Amino acid sequence: MRAVDLFSGCGGLSLGLQNAGLEVVAAYEYWSAAVKLYQQNFDHPVFEFDLTDVENAVDHIKQFSPDIIVGGPPCQDFSSAGKRNENGTRGDLTISFAKIVIGVLPNWFLMENVERIKKTGVFAEAKNLLKEAGYSFTEMVLDASKCGVPQKRKRMILIGRLDSYADFLKYGLLSRLANKSMTIRDYLGDQLNTEHYYRHARSYARRGIFSIDEPSPTIRGVNRPIPPGYVFHEGDSTKELEHVRPLTAIERSYIQTFPRTFIWNGLNKTTLEQIIGNAVPVNLAKYVGDCILAYKEEESGILQFAK
Template sequence: MSNQTFMDLFAGAGGLSLGLSRAGLTPLYAQDVWLDAVNTYKHNLTGHTVECGDVADLTLDHLTVVLPERPNWIVGGPPCQGYSTVGKRNREDERNRLFEHFRRIVNHVKPDGFVIENVLGLKDMSFQFEVSQAFKEIGYNVHFQVVSAADHGVPQLRRRVLFIGHQSAEFKGLDPKLSADEYVSVEAAIGDLPALEPGESSKIYTKPAASPYQKHIRNGSKTLQGHSASKHPPHLVEAISHIPDGGNRTSIPDHLQPKSGFHNSYSRLASWLPAVAVTQNMGKPSGTRCIHPFQNRGLTTREGARLQSFPDTFIFTGPTTSQRLQVANAVPPLLAQALGTALLDTTRWA
């Protein structure tokens, strides 16, 4: 399993490619339809072709031109929601169309294997069976698994589904690296970053790394990118100031209670635990548990990137709202690296 190569479809900002590369696989090609994400990918991951385009327009003839060789792996996160209900699939569903184009390219290129990564919300028996069957029909043994990012050193309780297929072998699965009492906490992930008031930003480190994760994630970076806090109105800052570390909106006095939001809106991250799933609304206190554990504000893009396990040297480009969506949509690089390491481990195959 040495000298393995891959191409990444639905590549986004490059979290999956970054992790697989760090595990020792070599990227040959990447594509995504979102220009902002493609620009971020190109800024950080070089040495191979990265294109902005619709997977529906990706032909075998074009791939023959842009690929230096046939990749061992095709990886990506094609939407599969349209496959999650047996008997009700709409073949015109955009989500089916994208998945079927991913399968079409796998069938045309015929890599040794493929990886599909997707959201946990798709996990049901029909979804698992339908997607697996679609690839078995074109000659692949398919392993399905639910994984937790926290099990692999990511300071976030994000759970994802994986399909790993191979033409000549069967994958035994990705084993957890950490137990629950070894998880990386929010404080261990972002506690070294400069404190900010709402509306403030910082481009310099003001204190040394205080945890192994912080030392790892700084990755030799000398400056900070994306550490800018959203500006909140004074009444909102006062309201969230009443919420303790790990607490929720029930601690806000009645006269300051926000008039809208869900039960998990206006909640602080617990400093001693991994974060919940990072979302594009990380900068908004009304988002899903995204208030800083100690500071009276939402998270910065860099804090979100830290919780997704992107190194500080990884630069997100485009408008702030776009950067936060890129972070939220990404595969955590440490999870991708653990997957890549397992793919290269001959003992993980039967």
């Protein structure tokens, strides 16, 4: 199954799909820092490309004859962090994604984004365009901690297929979910050499200290030290600060399930943290890829039996 990854970032979605068995043949990204990282870690081409130029994007992508177009249009305009503006430039990229899919018309597409996008007019418009082009959908919010990722990160997954039926992949996505959330210790054991860590909260009303015996909260694009005079929250996992530290950027990449072999060279700390925080968890992408390929294999078996 040949895949093209749009808005590829540093490659979390690409890597997870590859690990599932899809053949990623090309990627497109406009952030030069992410493009450079992607080039260090993948053999197939990545193009620094403005995907708002839909007509040229369609012409360029068609040469790869993808079976599936995948991507996560940048989500800051939909995020619960900070000011939200669904009609911002990044919101327009969701429409660009839909129009590119329609222009290329692969049998499948996969879009992932923050959960909140489901409530936006931009998302409804994109779905209408795709439906009119002949796609049926499976739409679901997945908790990454039940998909092989030690992190409570909820992502909206929209999978489309030509000439299919509504919720065609719903059972497949639900049937493989773990019964309980994965903790950091489940995934990394004692590799972090700490039992508790600091994760900077958005407000003083939220806890900032977490145990490795629980899933990490969502990895974000900021990573700060423990502030002087930190005031403990009732939910903090320990009240002994001498045993607490923030995680390093590379440790945070492990919680995003990037392998130790992944190369993160050439970035300043701020950009590195942002790229890691924006990434699709590799194992979440693999989970979805596994479900798609299992569906295709089952469907192929049914068709063979029918013959």
